[in-house]
Amino acid sequence: MPDEILMSSNGAAPAPETEQPERYSPAAIEPKWQERWNADPSLYAAEPHDCGKPKFYCLEMLPYPSGALHIGHVRNYAIGDALARFMWMRGYNVLHPMGWDAFGLPAENAALKNNIPPREWTLSNIASMKKQFQRLGMGFDWSTEVTTCLPDYYRWNQWFFLKMFEQGLAYRKKSKVNWCPQCATVLANEQVIGGRCWRHEETIVEQRDLTQWFLRITKYADELLDGLDTMDGWPDKVRTMQRNWIGRSEGTIVDFMVANEPGGATNGTKISVFTTRVDTIFGATSVQVAPEHAVAKAFAATDSVLAGQIDEMIAQQVAAREAGDVGGIEKHGVATGHFAVNPFNGERVPIWIANYILADYGTGAIMSVPAHDERDFEFATKYGLGIKRVVAPVDEPEPELPYGAEDDAVLIDSGEWTGEACLEAQQRMAAFAKAGGFGSPTITYRLKDWGVSRQRYWGTPIPMVYCMACGEDTPIPVPEAALPILLPESIEITQEGGSPLGKVPAFVNTTCPRCGGPARRETDTMDTFVDSSWYFYRYTDAQNDKAPFDSEKANYWFPIDQYIGGVEHAILHLIYSRFWTKVMRDLGLIANDEPAARLFTQGMVIKDGAKMSKSRGNVVSPDDMIDRYGADAARMYSLFGGPPDRDLEWSEEGVAGIVRFLGKVFRIVTKYAGFTGGASAKTADDEFLLRKYHQTLAKITQDFSGRWHFNTSISSIMILVNEITAKEAAIDAGQVSDSTVAEIIKGLVQMLAPFAPFFVAELWEKLGQPGAVFRTPWPEADEELARESEIEIPVQVNGKLVTVIKLAAESDSDAVKAAAMVDEKVASRTTGKAIVKVVVVPGKLVNVVVK
């Protein structure tokens, strides 16, 4: 059936005898306008900074050039394009750019599979996806296109890396890192989701000890956290996710000394524990350390049984991670036989090694206070460790344990601190520990520095060299003048471990910038999230070959007024790019603290109630949709099917319905295209149509500035079209003045401009109007003309609807009440009963309460 929609209108059939009106044919309209638009690159370009208009930076997240857009992209970009077009019509100077997040592993996989060089594969994908964007009629300014895998872009990644190295923000260290065997590379913490690789849901991430490059994002932890409080234009959901990810926790570090033993190798060793509840320290009945903790290793060195138990514990954790159930394993531990001294009361408490202590959070060691911590309670109960109550509410000395409240509670049985309020004691005890030299107030974060080294080929080379003469372990930065360090073009991609660049001697072998002696290059490349951390600044000055961008240009456009993309980047891209913005600000390149004033995260497109996937066979192809229904209908359906922040169920019948609607509009507009202005008397039909027209305009204008519920914007246009159709006979009978018809027809095309660009371009031309619709001023809704003169007031008796009465809009409460009371249906239900009260809400309803 869908095929006929296009076929029937293609004029393939022999010409009919009688003259038929032209019918809507996206297949005829869309390619024609695509060609015209491609020939005029200035159409969607931004204007000079001194154009006198307010600026509006409208940005959708750039796609990865996988080879083809998916239907979710269509929705994402349809939202942004509608907004950009609306803002153009509202008189803004709009920047609406597009680019390609073009580095990444899929290009290498494709090279392996099809023997196509990654560069070639990527660039040809870009070419075909760009064509898709053009088929979709997206209004992007291609003159600022950014492709992150090209040297004119990635050289600035290298430049930033050098700046960060200078500032101490880029550094190298050996540490446990996440390794995805499938990707054959290291991953950042943010790329590990539930213990699995973000690109390979089925692949468990391993831990490896490697020397890697890190970016010091933790330096900005507090600012990244505090900034969230003021970012009203971002969804709460995203802000909460980022808050959790940063995971700031205020507490105290307290040093417990390992108790001296005759000849003990660990004499004088201290165990620093991190606690948020130092006020409960008198209740500590053991110290627990992670199996990887240095002290555990020291004990194990002289205790082979313990060593075996530790190994087992670590193995068990690895197994749990593989099962995807890290949190679910039972708490267990082993006593080391050693003791530590609580510096607050001198008590000796046993040192245990426990599987639930995380080596990489806090200090990797805790004091266990079973009375006031649920986990400690569980552990102490299992192993018969002491449980000592040290905190209780003032009026309830023995609450059920574990008892953790702090607001209302005071310390008991805590030496000189007994009687103090918990919150106060936390402050004072931390200060006391610091004064005594056995601790200090501390803030810890869940956020870790960003590991950016990748053992892959298709990424930005890290601009560092290692010189035998100057010291192999001392990285030496490449001089700025030597940038870009080019990725070698021809390279053999293999799936073996190790950085592919290491196998290219011409790349590896270089000279030391410091001593001129033989040196070798860093062979790791940068995480692709580096590319997307600052790409939107490059759009403001995409051809600059002296700097990543000109500060003046960036400062004109930034912050981004509206950023639109999927919520899956809430942590990854959106936290890295906030970090990068702060670094660039501190380098003096930009003035803004945050990249985007407003963020919108659209819902997923689903089919048959489920996420689209090849294995489910429910994938909808944009090209197919365009072929069969046209780009305008596909785009418009993606906005009409539901509010943009919710998931959208894709319905092909729904798209066909939009084609029908557009066909109706096409018929009406072409039919009345010859009507022109000219003053003439306004009839009641004139007033009616103008009223509906201005009401619709007001509704759409409001939707754009408010909730973006374009589904209701489009439905209100449908209602308007239905009203016009209903008055068609009156129009044809000359009962509506030409100027009214002309105004409404023109305005109808304008109000569709954000949603169906090809369609409106064609009709605009048919109306004999010059220029591009989306560059014309958005028609103003006239409040006076939109006002209803007569309104309907529902009347209830005891809260149940009885009738609806019609009244003049300006009727006051008394008049409304009087009209309601004399109504037959109301009277029949109220006579003989006592009227308790009559609620009159002017303009809304009347409710008569009787007994």
Add this chain to the structure above:
RNA sequence: GCCCGGAUGGUGAAAUCGGCAGACACAGCGGACUUAAAAUCCGCAGACCCGAAAAGGUCGUGGGGGUUCAAGUCCCCCUCCGGGCACCA
């Protein structure tokens, strides 16, 4: 376990401030046009009861309670679905 969303006809949804529940559309049914079909146009359409029909009545926004003249909307409790975080000391 914790933190966010969400649940409304056969379907997608609407109701923006507590005021006619189901706009608009999809699918469906009936009619007009047609030799016929498609396309197009017009009409019907929450469920149930009563009735030949018209009319009328009852119920109805995941479930239970509450506030109110009035609750899809506010408050309390619960169920289910989606997402995020998860032994974070």
